[in-house]
Amino acid sequence: MPEKWFTGVVTKIVEETYNTKRFWIRVPDRSSFDFKPGQFVTLDLPIHEKMNKRWRSYSIASHPNGTNEIELVIVLLEGGPGSTYLCTQVTEGTELTMRGPLGVFTLPEVLEKDLFFICTGTGIAPFRSMTHHLHNHGIAHPNIYLISGSRYEKDLLYKEEMMKLHAEMPGFQYIPTLSREDWSGRKGYVHAVYEELLADKRPANFFLCGWKAMIDEAKQKIVAMGYDRHDIHLELYG
Structure with missing residues (x-):
């Protein structure tokens, strides 16, 4: 059965960075919006006559909490009709046509191998959802490494929140990595970070979310490090 479309109402918008906004969307027809951390919703936006050119999918950035409200984090892409509409036309109270939750980019049933969450930009959204879910429910987990790549520190999303989790959550490491800015943290690209951490070639599961070039x-x-492609799970942006 194809997923049915339903109406969501924007209840809150926060400017997270100079080019990124957080949107809270409530689904009035549901008492709770149930999803698995890592899943996404698809929005049908009034940006084109052809149906399939109106659809934009975004990972849910919030964790399942029993309410009928979810959070999306959206970056304004230059020349991108979907993000331009959302970031410049949508206000609190705007109704959006949407469907979901969709997708199989979710945590393994059994958490045995170390988890490497590797992302760029808004690709942090599903990992934020997964990490909070594990933490809130006290779910036993192996080591988790969240390697978040951006060009500049101002581009890092949920930085303070992730640093707090890093301090509070045993076995969780947040490793922000900047490619264009000299700072006190990791410099360069995300790849060098996991290559170093996995010099011992221990068993690992990889979750990749972000831009196609990075993925x-x-x-x-x-794969060149000797891991099986079945150990790699991905969600592509753009």
């Missing part, structure tokens, strides 16, 4: 390179490097 393509990561897939090649991870």
Whole structure:
């Protein structure tokens, strides 16, 4: 059965960075919006006459909490009709046509191997959902490494929140990595970080979310390190 479309109402918008907004969307027809951390919703936006050119999918950035409200984090892409509409036309109270939850980019049933969450930009959204879910429910987990790549520190999303989790959550490491800015943290690209951490070639599960170029390179490097492609799970942006 194809997923049915329903109406969501924007209840709150917060400017997270100079080019990124957080949107809280409530689904009035549901008492709770149930989803698995890592899943996404698809929005049908009034940006084109052809149906399939109106659809935009976004990972749910919030964790399942029993309410009928979810959070999305959206970056304004230059020349991107979907993000331009959302970031410049949508206000609190705007109704959006949407469907979901969708997708199988979710945590393994059994958490045995170390987890490497590798992302760029808004690709942190599903990992934020997964990490909070594990933490809130006290779910036993192996080591988790959240390697978040951006160009500049101002681009890092949920930085303070992730640093707090890093301090509070045993076995969780948040490793922000900047490619264009000299700072006190990791410099360069995300690939060098997981290559260093996995010099011992221990068993690992890889979750990749972000821009295609990063994901393509990561897939090649991870397989070259000797890991099976079945250890790699991905969600592509753009």
